[in-house]
Amino acid sequence: MSQRxxxxxxxxxxxxxxxxxxxxxxxxxYGSQIKEHExxxxxxxxxxxxxxxxxxxxxxxxxxxFQKLIGNDVAKLGFEGKALYSGxxxxxxxxxxxxxxxxxxxxxxVVVNAGTTDKDLAWMQPIAAQFHVELMxxxxxxxxAVQGPNAIAxxxxxxxxxxxxxxxxxxxxxxxxxxxxxARTGYTGEDGLEISMPAAEAIPFWNKxxxxxxxxxxxxxxDTLRLEAGMNLYxxxxxxAVSPLAAGMGWTIVWEPASRDFVGRKVLEKEKxxxxxxxxxxxxxxxxYEGKGVLRGHMKVVTTVxxxxxxxxxxxxxxxxxxxxxxxxxxxxxxxxxxVDIRGTLQPARVVKIPFVRNGKKVFE
Amino acid sequence: xxxxxxxxxxxxxxxxxxxxxxxxxxxxxxxxxxxxxxDVVYVEVPGVGAVLAAxxxxxxxxxxxxxxxxxxxxxGEIVAxxxxxxxxxxxxxxxxxxxxxxFKIKPANAADLEGLMSAAAYAEEIGA
Numbered sequence: 001m002s003q004r005x006x007x008x009x010x011x012x013x014x015x016x017x018x019x020x021x022x023x024x025x026x027x028x029x030y031g032s033q034i035k036e037h038e039x040x041x042x043x044x045x046x047x048x049x050x051x052x053x054x055x056x057x058x059x060x061x062x063x064x065x066f067q068k069l070i071g072n073d074v075a076k077l078g079f080e081g082k083a084l085y086s087g088x089x090x091x092x093x094x095x096x097x098x099x100x101x102x103x104x105x106x107x108x109x110v111v112v113n114a115g116t117t118d119k120d121l122a123w124m125q126p127i128a129a130q131f132h133v134e135l136m137x138x139x140x141x142x143x144x145a146v147q148g149p150n151a152i153a154x155x156x157x158x159x160x161x162x163x164x165x166x167x168x169x170x171x172x173x174x175x176x177x178x179x180x181x182x183a184r185t186g187y188t189g190e191d192g193l194e195i196s197m198p199a200a201e202a203i204p205f206w207n208k209x210x211x212x213x214x215x216x217x218x219x220x221x222x223d224t225l226r227l228e229a230g231m232n233l234y235x236x237x238x239x240x241a242v243s244p245l246a247a248g249m250g251w252t253i254v255w256e257p258a259s260r261d262f263v264g265r266k267v268l269e270k271e272k273x274x275x276x277x278x279x280x281x282x283x284x285x286x287x288x289y290e291g292k293g294v295l296r297g298h299m300k301v302v303t304t305v306x307x308x309x310x311x312x313x314x315x316x317x318x319x320x321x322x323x324x325x326x327x328x329x330x331x332x333x334x335x336x337x338x339x340v341d342i343r344g345t346l347q348p349a350r351v352v353k354i355p356f357v358r359n360g361k362k363v364f365e
Numbered sequence: 366x367x368x369x370x371x372x373x374x375x376x377x378x379x380x381x382x383x384x385x386x387x388x389x390x391x392x393x394x395x396x397x398x399x400x401x402x403x404d405v406v407y408v409e410v411p412g413v414g415a416v417l418a419a420x421x422x423x424x425x426x427x428x429x430x431x432x433x434x435x436x437x438x439x440x441g442e443i444v445a446x447x448x449x450x451x452x453x454x455x456x457x458x459x460x461x462x463x464x465x466x467x468f469k470i471k472p473a474n475a476a477d478l479e480g481l482m483s484a485a486a487y488a489e490e491i492g493a
Contacts, residue, residue: 017400033429034404220403220430293407294427315406315429343425343432 005050006142006199010206014216022115024051026219033220037317040188040225041360044148045217046209051114054141054181054196055121058107059133066101066108069127071244071262073254077103081173083185086252087244088120089264093271095238095247096123100185102174107133109174109181111143111194113234127263141179142202146214147192147225149360152184155193158208166193187222189229189358224314227323230286230355236297236312237284237325245271246327247311248284248354275330282308282327285334286354286364288319293342295324295349300341305331310340318357325354334365367397367493370462374478375487376438378420381462384478385469389444393466394426394435394457397491402428405457408450410435410468415443417470419477424467426457435467439477445469 002025011018016027026048029036039045057065066074072086083102087095097116102109112120121137128135146155156163162177166184169175171191174183179198186192197205210216223233230248232238238247245268253268254260275281287310289295295313308328316323324340332338334353339346352364369375374382379398383391399405407427417423417437424435446468450456457465472478482490 028430029403032404224429292409293425294432296432315427317429 003051005048006202007048007050007144007206010203011048011216016216016218019219021219022051022113024114026051027216029218029220030216033218033224034317036215036217036221037224039215040148040190040217040221041318041357042149044146044150044154044192044214045221046206046214047145047147047217047222048143049145049194050142050202052143053112053114053117054138054143055110055112055124056104056107056136056138057110057128057133058136059131061131062107062133065128065131065133067260068131068262069124070099070101071249071253071264071268072101073260074101074103074108076254077101079103080105081169081175083172083174083183087238087249088123089244089262089268090123090240091264091267093243093264093267094240095234095242095244095249096120096240098232098234098238098249102183104176116234138196140199141196142199143194143196144202144206144209145186145192145194146209147186147188147190149190151190151192151214154209154212154214155195158212158214159205187229187231188225189231189355190225190360224317227312227314227325228316228318228355228357230325232325233312243268243271245275246282246284248325279306279329281330283330283332284311284354285326285328285332286352286356287313287324287326287338287340287349288352288356288364289322289324289340289347289349291347293322293347295322295340295342301326301328301349302339302341302346303328303332303336305329308332316356318360319362323356324349367395367400367491368462369395369397369484369488369493371484373462373484374481375484375490376436376481377490378436378438380436380438382438382478382481388475389469389471390439390441390478391466391469392423392438393461395487396461397493399458399461399465402426402433403430404428405454408454408457408467410446410450411443413443413446417441417443437470438481439470440473441470442473443468444471
């Protein structure tokens with residue numbers, strides 16, 4: 001059965017075009033994906049992300065739990081509210097999910113993807129039991145992401161009582177306000193906030209944001225924005241059978257101390273040591289294409305050192321050309337000319353460094 | 366919701382057809398189809414002079430979201446294509462039955478048009 005978020009009626013009121021996404025009835029757009037994309041790049045847009053799941057983690061050994069569970073190290077979270085991005089791996093080194101962990105005054109909060117929530121919780125439970133920590137999925141919360149250069153100012157206008165709290169946040173930090181939680185994080189490459197709140201308060205807050213001039217933005221814009229920002233999407237860039245090292249996630253793995261035995265470490269350590277010199281090893285790169293047509297996921301990438309595959313591709317509304325993320329042989333370099341099989345015809349594309357866009361501007365060479 | 370002009374013919378793959386005074390048939394995609402696609406960013410049309418059978422591929426329409434094939438709704442020869450879509454593909458969204466037309470085809474058999482769906486039949490087809 002498909003589920004609805006607490007904001008479902010607000011999407012209908014804003015003429016949201018509703019589609020099924022990971023079992024949720026979500027807005028793909030509210031009329032024009034490109035206009036919503038532009039609102040986020042130049043002003044402020046808001047996304048209902050209530051389908052994602054926040055899980056509070058409590059227990060004296062919660063730090064040890066996360067040090068076992070994920071590749072990044074929560075020991076880096078030096079003060080309350082600080083957050084980190086990480087992969088959670090299986091024993092074979094595949095990616096179970098990617099997630100954000102916040103250090104909170106009572107423990108930790110982790111936010112996981114909608115489509116993987118059940119799988120994630122099933123994976124986390126036995127590890128939690130091992131460390132005697134409690135997992136509390138917060139299905140009572142709604143979440144709204146407000147993103148764009150004017151996102152913070154407009155959020156403060158919509159909820160003035162938290163203006164000082166919002167001003168105090170560093171990038172990648174989140175702090176509570178009663179049952180609410182304000183985090184300076186996002187999935188667009190723009191400044192902004194991800195805000196969770198009790199479900200019943202979601203629609204009134206959404207309406208306040210509308211009054212403050214924040215444009216509703218759907219899943220379509222969310223995808224083009226994250227792709228321009230070079231951010232992975234679970235199920236596209238990585239899944240249970242893909243190594244984080246082939247998905248551009250190597251930077252999120254903390255290898256020291258060598259004694260920290262996170263799940264998947266042995267396989268990933270071996271892979272890391274053997275990557276150089278192996279012709280079959282893949283890495284993540286960006287592609288740009290200025291010809292006719294649009295790069296799409298699963299298109300074949302032909303290079304002089306072997307084939308690769310596009311994991312996500314789209315037309316970039318900001319750059320007005322087609323962009324993609326791809327897994328290609330390790331020897332492929334930034335600046336290389338490659339070819340992409342677009343419906344049976346090989347077309348020339350160029351390898352670039354990810355991301356494509358940050359804070360409204362083109363960033364690759 | 367969708368606009369389905371009553372003076373046109375339709376096929377299940379969401380192309381519309383209009384018989385012109387000169388006997389050629391103008392083809393585009395329906396309002397329903399452009400709504401499903403979302404913002405159109407690229408349209409590829411066949412070359413003038415191409416001879417197509419019914420249901421042959423006749424180009425591609427790409428939105429931000431996805432690529433969809435366009436099919437020849439009837440057999441015939443392509444006699445004109447809408448060159449303006451190269452620069453303004455979003456016309457397909459704003460005016461799907463007018464300036465957003467794709468190509469004109471000279472039917473191999475003018476009677477082929479008669480077997481196609483009416484507006485009412487297409488409305489039923491898409492559940493409108």
